[in-house]
Amino acid sequence: MPELPEVETVRRGLAPVLEGARIxxxxxxxxxxxxxxPERFAxxxxxxxxxxxxxxxxxxxxxxxxxxxxxxxxxxxxxxLVEQSGPRTLVGEFHHSTGRLEAHDHVVITLGGGARVIYxxxxxxxxxxxxxxDAIEADPFIAELGPEPLGNLFDAxxxxxxxxxxNTPLKSALLDQKTVAGLxxxxxxxxxHRAHLSPWRPAKDLKPDEAQRLVSEIHLVLEEAIExxxxxxxxxxxxxxxxGYFQHAFRVYDRAGEVCPTPECGGTIERKVQSGRSxxxxxxxxx
Ligand SMILES: [Zn+2]
Numbered sequence: 001m002p003e004l005p006e007v008e009t010v011r012r013g014l015a016p017v018l019e020g021a022r023i024x025x026x027x028x029x030x031x032x033x034x035x036x037x038p039e040r041f042a043x044x045x046x047x048x049x050x051x052x053x054x055x056x057x058x059x060x061x062x063x064x065x066x067x068x069x070x071x072x073x074x075x076x077x078x079x080x081l082v083e084q085s086g087p088r089t090l091v092g093e094f095h096h097s098t099g100r101l102e103a104h105d106h107v108v109i110t111l112g113g114g115a116r117v118i119y120x121x122x123x124x125x126x127x128x129x130x131x132x133x134d135a136i137e138a139d140p141f142i143a144e145l146g147p148e149p150l151g152n153l154f155d156a157x158x159x160x161x162x163x164x165x166x167n168t169p170l171k172s173a174l175l176d177q178k179t180v181a182g183l184x185x186x187x188x189x190x191x192x193h194r195a196h197l198s199p200w201r202p203a204k205d206l207k208p209d210e211a212q213r214l215v216s217e218i219h220l221v222l223e224e225a226i227e228x229x230x231x232x233x234x235x236x237x238x239x240x241x242x243x244g245y246f247q248h249a250f251r252v253y254d255r256a257g258e259v260c261p262t263p264e265c266g267g268t269i270e271r272k273v274q275s276g277r278s279x280x281x282x283x284x285x286x287x
Contacts, residue, residue: 001077001184001186002058003058003187004058004181004183007055009226009229015053017084018111018117019050019053020051021049022050023046023047023048023064023111024111024112025110026042027042027110029108033106033124033125033128034073035129048064051064051065056145056148057181058073058181059072059073060072068131068132070128071130072128073141075121075124076126078119078120079121080118080120081118104122106124146177147180148181149182150219155215156208156211159214162180163179163211167203168202169200169201169202169274169275170192170201170202170203171188171192172203174188175188175275175277183218185253185278186250187218189279190221190251191214193252193280193281194251195213195216196213196262197286198281224249228249252269252281253280255280256270256280260285266284267284270283
């Protein structure tokens with residue numbers, strides 16, 4: 001499932017294709033994804049010129065010169081493909097697809113000049129919305145988000161203030177998009193391990209120095225992932241499904257049974273289900 005770094009990688013991959021481009025036409029191959037498409041969706045897109053691509057948490061923001069912004073959420077398996085001349089170019093791949101890709105091409109946007117941008121989503125948990133650009137922060141999906149983890153409003157003090165009085169486990173608090181926006185299961189597991197904090201600690205018990213450590217590790221893990229995604233963009237013509245993922249660099253995620261990578265720890269990475277999701281951690285250095 002794409003988290004903030006993967007969405008940022010898609011944004012960077014799409015920017016050179018989309019920014020300044022005019023949408024010639026849009027074709028919808030079904031009436032909905034997770035939600036129905038906006039009313040007269042194709043008509044509202046056609047003829048619009050796309051401005052600088054933005055991102056808020058896991059949402060891609062495509063401002064249009066019509067005054068509306070196209071908001072795209074990739075859900076669990078959303079991918080964006082670009083066809084220029086020649087074969088398809090993959091801009092985002094976050095799952096191992098089965099079957100023919102074309103069966104899951106739900107939205108096809110044709111740009112002036114003939115390039116096509118295709119939204120493909122096997123599981124259809126993604127969605128698209130149009131919202132007034134001058135009130136994007138009031139969009140119901142954006143308005144409920146907490147601070148951007150790499151933004152100026154997220155620091156040890158603001159995190160501590162947000163966790164104050166909360167009995168919920170630290171991991172659950174970090175997955176709550178109101179605490180910090182854009183983190184999912186993978187990067188929360190990674191950040192907690194790097195900060196040597198137990199995922200089960202009551203959120204309210206986090207001490208100031210631990211909050212500082214956690215914020216630093218969240219910054220680092222996201223920055224490294226974005227960098228890894230950026231380097232994968234340079235050869236994103238490979239349809240091997242690896243683009244934007246940081247998989248090879250995960251320290252604990254999906255590594256149950258392996259030796260803990262913390263120097264001199266000697267523990268073993270474990271997997272336990274927590275609130276219905278897999279938590280990967282080391283019981284020794286995250287005690
Ligand atoms: Zn360890």
